[in-house]
Amino acid sequence: MADLHVIIVSYNTRALLRECLASLAESRLPGRSLAVTVVDNASPDGSADMVCAEFPQYNLVRGPNLGFAHGNNSGLRLADGRYHLLLNPDTLLPPSALAQALDYMDANPGIGALGPRLVLADGSLDLACRRSYPTPANSLAHFSGLARLFPNSRRFAAYNLTYLDPDETADVESLVGAFMLLRASALAEVGGLDEAFFMYGEDLDLCLRLTRLGWRVVYWPEITVLHYKRAASSKSERAGREFFRAMRLFYDKHQARQALPGEAVMVHAGIEALARLRGNGRRP
Numbered sequence: 001m002a003d004l005h006v007i008i009v010s011y012n013t014r015a016l017l018r019e020c021l022a023s024l025a026e027s028r029l030p031g032r033s034l035a036v037t038v039v040d041n042a043s044p045d046g047s048a049d050m051v052c053a054e055f056p057q058y059n060l061v062r063g064p065n066l067g068f069a070h071g072n073n074s075g076l077r078l079a080d081g082r083y084h085l086l087l088n089p090d091t092l093l094p095p096s097a098l099a100q101a102l103d104y105m106d107a108n109p110g111i112g113a114l115g116p117r118l119v120l121a122d123g124s125l126d127l128a129c130r131r132s133y134p135t136p137a138n139s140l141a142h143f144s145g146l147a148r149l150f151p152n153s154r155r156f157a158a159y160n161l162t163y164l165d166p167d168e169t170a171d172v173e174s175l176v177g178a179f180m181l182l183r184a185s186a187l188a189e190v191g192g193l194d195e196a197f198f199m200y201g202e203d204l205d206l207c208l209r210l211t212r213l214g215w216r217v218v219y220w221p222e223i224t225v226l227h228y229k230r231a232a233s234s235k236s237e238r239a240g241r242e243f244f245r246a247m248r249l250f251y252d253k254h255q256a257r258q259a260l261p262g263e264a265v266m267v268h269a270g271i272e273a274l275a276r277l278r279g280n281g282r283r284p
Contacts, residue, residue, distance in 0.1 A: 008038045010039065013043070021036070028095045034098070066195070067195065068177070069196075070195045072086055073192045090230075105181065117220075118178060126178075131161055141158070166221060169218065173207060201246030
């Protein structure tokens with residue numbers, strides 16, 4: 001059994017995937033073992049062949065493109081580590097990041113999922129790395145622009161938690177699947193990712209199910225990971241549509257049953273209007 005099993009789902013990101021795997025190969029994990037599985041979702045750019053040729057020490061799964069959640073579950077079925085890391089191919093890890101994260105998880109057994117500070121190529125914080133569940137109220141504040149006008153307001157800026165100090169560790173409602181370190185026992189209890197989400201939303205759903213079982217979900221900024229972001233989704237016409245479909249799925253699964261009369265109709269209409277406003281489903 002490995003101490004850590006890394007799962008990377010890749011679609012058409014060969015150059016970035018090469019950099020990501022090279023950073024993993026340079027990771028320092030003294031006294032611990034590392035396994036890596038790359039699940040290639042039928043990339044047309046030769047990503048899978050590159051992994052075989054340049055990183056033969058890593059496992060490769062060639063699969064059909066049935067989505068991000070399905071790809072991760074395919075990799076997780078092969079994983080036997082004490083911890084599992086869901087990692088995007090458009091990330092770069094500092095050499096000590098994994099060892100530090102495992103130390104922290106070992107010292108805090110109540111944590112089911114851990115996420116680092118993610119920064120974009122320009123050095124700014126990737127706001128998705130710590131966030132709340134998308135309720136109708138905080139989604140309205142986010143997409144209407146109120147969150148940008150009042151970034152320090154707990155009422156208006158809850159969607160991306162911009163009122164929190166990015167340098168401080170915090171229990172949050174959700175992390176992002178670009179880097180999500182999961183305790184294997186917690187993941188086994190929750191049952192993996194929901195494959196109804198093709199891409200987007202599956203990380204929110206997973207974190208919600210973990211917290212309902214009593215596991216902590218923690219943003220931990222002691223390590224910083226570079227995230228180029230949307231490397232695969234920017235090449236996919238489907239990505240924008242799936243973003244808004246994920247919003248509907250999440251609402252219907254977790255919030256619609258407790259909705260006020262007429263709320264669900266209004267939420268669905270709002271999502272549809274937003275999708276049309278953003279260009280027939282283009283990701284905002």
